[in-house]
Amino acid sequence: MSTADRNLSDYDRSNLPDISALKFGIVVSNWNAEITNALKDGCVDTLKGHGASDENIFIIQVPGSFELPAGARMIDDKYNLDAVICLGCVIKGETSHNEYINQAVATGLVQLGIARSKPFIFGILTPDNQKQARDRAGGKHGNKGVEAAVAAIEMATLKKELQNSKKKIGF
Numbered sequence: 001m002s003t004a005d006r007n008l009s010d011y012d013r014s015n016l017p018d019i020s021a022l023k024f025g026i027v028v029s030n031w032n033a034e035i036t037n038a039l040k041d042g043c044v045d046t047l048k049g050h051g052a053s054d055e056n057i058f059i060i061q062v063p064g065s066f067e068l069p070a071g072a073r074m075i076d077d078k079y080n081l082d083a084v085i086c087l088g089c090v091i092k093g094e095t096s097h098n099e100y101i102n103q104a105v106a107t108g109l110v111q112l113g114i115a116r117s118k119p120f121i122f123g124i125l126t127p128d129n130q131k132q133a134r135d136r137a138g139g140k141h142g143n144k145g146v147e148a149a150v151a152a153i154e155m156a157t158l159k160k161e162l163q164n165s166k167k168k169i170g171f
Ligand code: DLZ
Pocket: 029, 031, 032, 063, 064, 065, 066, 067, 088, 089, 090, 091, 092, 093, 097, 101
């Protein structure tokens, strides 16, 4: 089914575990703040809905999306988190600035995730205009902050399960 046909923020709550023992960081870009704050609200509500406490949710703001990877590393250095969720909104303009920012952020976050073996979640909208952004920040296409939280929960839980697994691998 194409993304135009469904609200991707609908998910099966029963598939997600309790996360009360896990620590989450949220890094929010100040550019397009109306949108990024809506993403943050959806993200926080979802984490809390699955058992995360206020004390285990750490939130910082950065000037723009380009600063998200650096902010993510800083907050992880400070609190040693189970997952870091980055929220931004880069709207296409007359020039190709958006491509440079999006590429840099995607590369930065994937490198952090691999290097630190923990989830650094890409919760950045890359719309053509404000309407597309609003549609994805609590509008007709759901709230991508919710989806970013779900991805963080799934990946943080996967890591815990692998760490706790007694299954012997190899000989
Ligand atoms: C400069 C800039 C522009 C033009 N547009 C956006 C945007 O749509 N969304 C966003 O998050 N940030 C934007 N920025 C700011 C850059 O991400 C960055 O903060 C500055 O270039 C300083 O490094």
